[in-house]
Amino acid sequence: MALCLGQVFSKDKTFRPRKSFEPGTQRFELYKKAQASLKSGLDLRKVVQLPEGENINDWIAVHVVDFFNRINLIYGTVSEFCTERTCPIMSGGLRYEYRWQDGDDYKKPTKLPALKYMNLLMDWIETNINNEDIFPTRVGVPFPKNFQQVCKKILSRLFRVFVHVYIHHFDSICSMGAEAHINTCYKHYYYFISEFSLIEHSELEPLVREEVWW
Numbered sequence: 645m646a647l648c649l650g651q652v653f654s655k656d657k658t659f660r661p662r663k664s665f666e667p668g669t670q671r672f673e674l675y676k677k678a679q680a681s682l683k684s685g686l687d688l689r690k691v692v693q694l695p696e697g698e699n700i701n702d703w704i705a706v707h708v709v710d711f712f713n714r715i716n717l718i719y720g721t722v723s724e725f726c727t728e729r730t731c732p733i734m735s736g737g738l739r740y741e742y743r744w745q746d747g748d749d750y751k752k753p754t755k756l757p758a759l760k761y762m763n764l765l766m767d768w769i770e771t772n773i774n775n776e777d778i779f780p781t782r783v784g785v786p787f788p789k790n791f792q793q794v795c796k797k798i799l800s801r802l803f804r805v806f807v808h809v810y811i812h813h814f815d816s817i818c819s820m821g822a823e824a825h826i827n828t829c830y831k832h833y834y835y836f837i838s839e840f841s842l843i844e845h846s847e848l849e850p851l852v853r854e855e856v857w858w
Contacts, residue, residue: 688828692836700840701787705779707836708795712769714829715805719762721822722813731758736807736850758808765805769798796842799833803843806830807850 694703719726734742734756743753744761746768756764773779778794780787788794809817809826817823830851837843 688832688835689839692832692839701791704792704795704840704842705787708798709773709779711799711802711833711836712766712773715802715833716766718809718817718826718829719805721820722809722816723759723762725813725816726759726762726808728757728759731808731812734758734761734804734808735812736804737811740807740850742804742808758812762805765801769801772798792842799837799842800847802833803837803847803851806833810851 692707694700734744735758736742741755742761744750744756744764745753746764750764772794776782776785778788778791806826810830814823817826834848
């Protein structure tokens with residue numbers, strides 16, 4: 645029997661603690677606006693468009709954090725099925741393999757089990773979005789010049805989570821009755837990155853080949 649989404653994607657399943665916005669800040673208001681649009685049933689292609697008069701970097705920051713939270717939750721739900729035995733390599737089927745490199749502990753692209761890769765990825769993203777020099781939260785503090793470049797890297801790596809979950813763990817998602825949720829999350833993500841050209845189309849090939857929701 646399929647579980648409801650409230651049971652499947654509950655807070656205790658999250659892979660990492662949720663990153664939240666400080667109430668009363670502009671980014672918190674933008675987040676509420678984005679969430680209200682999502683819940684209104686509007687076309688997702690319109691939901692992702694930059695609201696008139698808003699700063700594009702604030703809009704991107706809000707969505708990067710939101711996608712981190714939601715994708716983190718999705719992976720947390722299937723992580724019990726993603727072990728070193730079932731997923732000894734971070735991959736997307738036989739054609740695609742993802743190796744970890746962060747410039748610190750892993751200076752060269754390194755082959756890792758998917759679970760280890762995901763741990764490192766979520767740690768790396770969390771470090772970036774909590775870094776005030778990259779994601780400033782104080783009023784009047786500008787975004788760094790490389791802000792969008794960092795966000796592109798984060799979003800590119802989050803895409804790999806979708807690839808792995810869709811290709812290797814979608815049966816588990818379906819058995820929970822949660823496929824509609826992940827499909828909606830991926831559509832939202834896809835339309836957002838397309839709207840602002842945040843990922844090269846060639847990087848999306850693993851799921852284009854799978855035709856996961858078209």
